[in-house]
Amino acid sequence: MPADKIKILDARLANQIAAGEVVERPASVVKEALENSLDAGATRIDIDIDAGGSKLIRVRDNGSGIQAEDLSLALARHATSKITSIDDLEAVATLGFRGEALASIASVARLSLTSNSVESPSEGLCATSEGRDMAVSIKPAPHPRGTSLEVRDLFYNTPARRKFLRTEKTEFGHIEEVIKRQALSRPEVSFQLRHNGRSVHHWVAATDERGVAQRVMGVCGQPFMEQAVPIERVAGDLSLRGWVGLPTFSRSQADLQYFFVNGRVIRDKLISHAIKQAYRDVLFHGRHPTFVLFLELDPARVDVNVHPTKHEVRFRDGREIHGFIFSTLNRALAAVRPEISAEDSNGVPDSDPAGASGSNPWQGSLGIATPTVQDGAHSAAQASALERLYASPVSGGGMGSDYGAVAAANGLSDGHRNTPAIEEAGTQDIPPLGFALAQVHGVFILAQNAVGMVLVDMHAAHERITYERLKQMRDDAGIRRQPLLVPQSIAVSSREVAAASELQQVLQELGLVVDAAGEEQLVIREIPIALSGGDVETMVRDVLSDLVAYGSSDRLAAHMDELLSTMACHGSVRANRRLTVPEMNALLRAMEVTERSGQCNHGRPTWVQLTMAELDKLFLRGQ
Ligand code: ADP
Ligand code: MG
Numbered sequence: 001m002p003a004d005k006i007k008i009l010d011a012r013l014a015n016q017i018a019a020g021e022v023v024e025r026p027a028s029v030v031k032e033a034l035e036n037s038l039d040a041g042a043t044r045i046d047i048d049i050d051a052g053g054s055k056l057i058r059v060r061d062n063g064s065g066i067q068a069e070d071l072s073l074a075l076a077r078h079a080t081s082k083i084t085s086i087d088d089l090e091a092v093a094t095l096g097f098r099g100e101a102l103a104s105i106a107s108v109a110r111l112s113l114t115s116n117s118v119e120s121p122s123e124g125l126c127a128t129s130e131g132r133d134m135a136v137s138i139k140p141a142p143h144p145r146g147t148s149l150e151v152r153d154l155f156y157n158t159p160a161r162r163k164f165l166r167t168e169k170t171e172f173g174h175i176e177e178v179i180k181r182q183a184l185s186r187p188e189v190s191f192q193l194r195h196n197g198r199s200v201h202h203w204v205a206a207t208d209e210r211g212v213a214q215r216v217m218g219v220c221g222q223p224f225m226e227q228a229v230p231i232e233r234v235a236g237d238l239s240l241r242g243w244v245g246l247p248t249f250s251r252s253q254a255d256l257q258y259f260f261v262n263g264r265v266i267r268d269k270l271i272s273h274a275i276k277q278a279y280r281d282v283l284f285h286g287r288h289p290t291f292v293l294f295l296e297l298d299p300a301r302v303d304v305n306v307h308p309t310k311h312e313v314r315f316r317d318g319r320e321i322h323g324f325i326f327s328t329l330n331r332a333l334a335a336v337r338p339e340i341s342a343e344d345s346n347g348v349p350d351s352d353p354a355g356a357s358g359s360n361p362w363q364g365s366l367g368i369a370t371p372t373v374q375d376g377a378h379s380a381a382q383a384s385a386l387e388r389l390y391a392s393p394v395s396g397g398g399m400g401s402d403y404g405a406v407a408a409a410n411g412l413s414d415g416h417r418n419t420p421a422i423e424e425a426g427t428q429d430i431p432p433l434g435f436a437l438a439q440v441h442g443v444f445i446l447a448q449n450a451v452g453m454v455l456v457d458m459h460a461a462h463e464r465i466t467y468e469r470l471k472q473m474r475d476d477a478g479i480r481r482q483p484l485l486v487p488q489s490i491a492v493s494s495r496e497v498a499a500a501s502e503l504q505q506v507l508q509e510l511g512l513v514v515d516a517a518g519e520e521q522l523v524i525r526e527i528p529i530a531l532s533g534g535d536v537e538t539m540v541r542d543v544l545s546d547l548v549a550y551g552s553s554d555r556l557a558a559h560m561d562e563l564l565s566t567m568a569c570h571g572s573v574r575a576n577r578r579l580t581v582p583e584m585n586a587l588l589r590a591m592e593v594t595e596r597s598g599q600c601n602h603g604r605p606t607w608v609q610l611t612m613a614e615l616d617k618l619f620l621r622g623q
Contacts, residue, residue, distance in 0.1 A: 010132040015077055015100075015107035016158065021308040022104045025165060026053025026154055027174035028309070029105055033149045034182045035095035036102075037061035038189065039082065040147065043205060046192045052168035053175055054154050062146040065117035071127045072136040074113060077103040091299040095264060098308070102149075106134065108161065109154045115147040176200070180219045181265040184258055184292055187215035216243065216292055220256060224249065224290060229336060233328045237298050238321070240328050245290030246336060246598065247282035248605045256290040262299055266313050271295075274322045278329035281561065282336075282596050284603030295325070334595035338432040338607065432592055433607065436584035442577065445584045452611040458579070458587065459572055460600035465590045467568035467601050469530050470511070471561065479511030481526040488524045489517055490537055492544060497522060499547045506547070506556050510563060514540060531571030539570035565601045 009017070023029060030047065037045050040063025050056035066074055073079045080099030083089055089097060105111055106129050116124035124143030129136045155162035165171060172195055179201070183191045187206035194200060203219070206212045217225040227249035232241050245256070259271055279289045303314040315321045433456065434449025445456040473479045492500075497516050500507065507514055511528030524540050531539065546563055550556045556563070573579070579587070591597040591606065600606050616622055 011077065011134045012107050012132050015103045015134065018077065018100050018308075019104035019108045019158075022101060023108060023154075024309075025174060026057060026171050027178045029053065029057050029109070029151050029154065030059065030175050031178045031182075031309075032096070032101035032105065033057070033059035033151075034179065036149070037063055037147065038182065038186060039094045039096055040064045042146065042189060044190045044192075047175075047179060047194070049172060049175055049193070049195045051196070052165075052171035054162075054165055054168070054171065055152065057151040057154070057175075058148060060146065060148040062144070065145050065147055066113075066115040067117045068123075068125055071113070071115060071125055071138055074115075075102050075106050075111070075127055075129045075134070075136050079103070089305055092304060093262075093299055095310070097305075103134070105151055108158050109156065110152040112150045113147065114141050114143045114150070116143045116145050119145055121145075181258060181260075184216060184219050185260045185263045185265060185294070187212045220258075220290075220292060224256060224292075228290070228292075229332050231293065231328060231332055233324075235324060237301075238324050239296045240293060240325060241296075242291065242293035244293070244329055244332060247279060247284075247289070247333065247596075247603050248599055250283055250287035250289055250603065252287065254288040257288070258292045260294045261302060261313055262296055263294075264304065264310065264313070267311055268313060270315065270318050270322055271325060274325040275329060277326050278333060281565075281601070282333055282599050282603055287603065293325075295321070297321075336596060336598040337594060338592050338597070431589065433588040436581050436588060439579055439584065445579070445587065447584070447588060449609075452609060452613075452615055454588075454607055454609050456588065456591070456607040457600070457605075458584075460604055461587060461591050461597065461606040463568050463572040464597050464600050464606060465587075465594045466530055466572050467565050468594050468596060470528060470564045470568055473511075473528075473530070474509065474560070474564070479509070480529045481508075481511045481513060482529045482532065483513075483526050484524060484536070488536060490522055490524065490540065491520055492522055492541070494519055495548055496544045500544060503547055503556070507543070509560070510543065510567065512540065512543065528567070528571070531567060534571030536570075539567050542566050542570065568601060 022032070026049075030049075030053065034045065034047075037059060040061060042061035042063035044062045046058075046060045048056065048058040048060075070081070078099050080097060082094045082097045082099075083092060102111070102113065110128075112126055112128045114124055114126040121142045121144045122140075124141050125138050126141035126143075127136055127138050155165070176193070179191060179193055183189075183201075183203050190205040191201065191203045192199070193202075201218075203215055204211075206215050213225065224245060225243070227246045228243035229246065230243055233239065257275075259266060259268070259275075261268075275289060275291065275293075283289060301316045303316070304310055306312045306314050430450045432449065433454050434447040436445050436447045438446045439458075440446055440455070443458065445454075445458050447454040447456065470479060497518075497520060500514050500522055501516050511526070511531070512524070513526035515523050515525060517523045522540075522544075524536060527536055527539075543563055543566065546559070546566065547556065550559055573587075597606060610618075
């Protein structure tokens with residue numbers, strides 16, 4: 001077969017091929033248009049959509065506009081005002097730089113670009129392109145300073161593409177998502193979105209921190225802001241700001257996750273991994289964390305020219321970035337524990353800090369982004385209380401006497417009075433979770449604090465405390481063990497006996513001393529102090545079956561935390577165990593000083609607060 005003759009593609013065809021990568025659906029057009037408007041310094045962007053964007057997309061901005069002599073070039077392929085050399089690309093500060101968006105869109109739709117770079121509206125010009133060579137024609141069209149891009153009948157000449165369009169509603173959903181991302185990244189710009197003539201969103205420009213928080217709330221919803229922890233960390237030229245949802249505000253879909261690198265929204269494996277890792281210990285299985293995060297760094301450290309849609313980036317030093325994100329979020333999440341006021345956690349500042357207004361509210365210090373991160377170290381008094389909680393000798397009744405000891409050490413109450421000292425204590429002396437009043441059905445602790453009542457899931461809370469305690473001991477001096485008064489033998493499989501003998505070392509790290517006592521029998525001799533009083537046999541059985549499942553000590557090493565979590569579950573106070581008031585108070589105090597104590601090891605909440613106002617509302621008081 002003779003080879004076909006080689007010929008140069010005509011301009012339209014070449015552009016259509018490029019469009020294949022850049023213009024997937026109406027939302028892609030909106031994305032490119034918004035990027036151009038933002039690159040032009042617009043402070044106001046109005047978007048009109050008809051029929052999910054397949055009929056009309058109009059994006060109008062008040063940016064710099066395009067000078068008359070440049071207008072025809074704007075529609076040409078490989079024409080950009082944003083970079084001139086490969087060095088520029090090394091540290092590109094604009095969202096666009098490829099110079100092919102408008103040309104690509106023009107090749108698969110009816111596009112007109114109207115612009116004016118001067119103050120007098122009569123000097124506006126409108127550019128369109130036609131034919132195989134995409135020749136540009138320009139005619140006068142009044143337009144205030146700024147630019148309007150109009151794209152009609154997307155894919156009218158590429159039926160194969162048009163077939164891939166989904167319903168109007170779906171396509172509009174994608175457009176909305178694209179706009180949300182830009183609206184989050186640029187709160188100082190106002191955005192207005194209309195669909196089929198009806199206003200859908202109107203986000204006003206933020207001028208201060210409160211405005212920024214309001215923008216995030218407008219885009220992500222009030223529940224997110226109410227249940228998110230503000231993040232702000234700067235280290236060298238790296239900075240990470242924004243909000244992460246509490247583990248209890250997780251979602252079944254990964255649909256409330258926004259990560260910006262230098263203002264560009266991206267999806268990146270490295271970053272997802274770092275975030276997932278930070279939530280590992282606190283998220284319910286199969287749930288997705290929520291976050292709006294802004295990473296800023298020297299543009300030279302990140303390559304944005306990886307993919308035509310610029311959704312992906314490549315970091316020059318991925319490890320450092322990973323570590324920075326992980327440690328920042330990990331610390332913030334570890335600090336999620338009961339605090340004095342349940343109401344002040346949403347990061348919306350009460351007043352406008354003076355001098356906070358600027359062209360970009362993200363820059364400068366963000367008072368709202370003060371993380372509730374506290375240092376891992378507990379105060380000396382708290383530490384010693386915890387110490388006592390776990391260090392007292394095993395007693396038949398399990399933790400009972402331990403709690404009593406702690407309560408006495410803390411001077412909380414005399415242990416026999418049913419009414420705690422809340423009336424006598426000044427408001428500032430009442431601890432965040434208050435004082436215990438009673439146990440409800442052997443499952444919950446009812447307590448009273450400064451703002452109302454608190455309910456605590458006793459098992460869930462104790463489980464988290466035990467787990468954190470075990471991890472901390474392992475990292476410090478090793479998990480402390482104590483011998484059982486009467487060694488306990490258990491019948492197991494021969495494989496488990498073999499695994500136990502082989503992995504003695506691992507077991508000891510976990511605080512367990514277990515010896516073979518026959519072909520299918522083991523003797524439990526020592527267990528972690530922190531687990532005294534728990535269900536020893538079940539705990540060891542679970543650990544053994546994990547040992548057998550993981551097999552090698554390598555794989556076990558990677559799952560040590562999970563093993564400790566399993567152990568904590570069995571070593572923790574079970575439902576229907578009666579606790580005295582001092583025991584309950586000791587548990588509340590332990591929660592207050594334990595990292596991540598807002599959720600149990602499986603990510604479920606450990607406590608809820610009902611404020612007096614909420615209680616009044618329940619009873620229709622004062623209405
Ligand atoms: P790129 O954004 O990669 O430079 P585009 O094809 O998106 O390429 O745009 C080509 C050029 O047209 C831009 O470099 C810019 O100079 C100009 N332009 C496009 N849209 C606008 C706008 N809304 N305001 C000002 N200039 C614009
Ligand atoms: Mg562009």
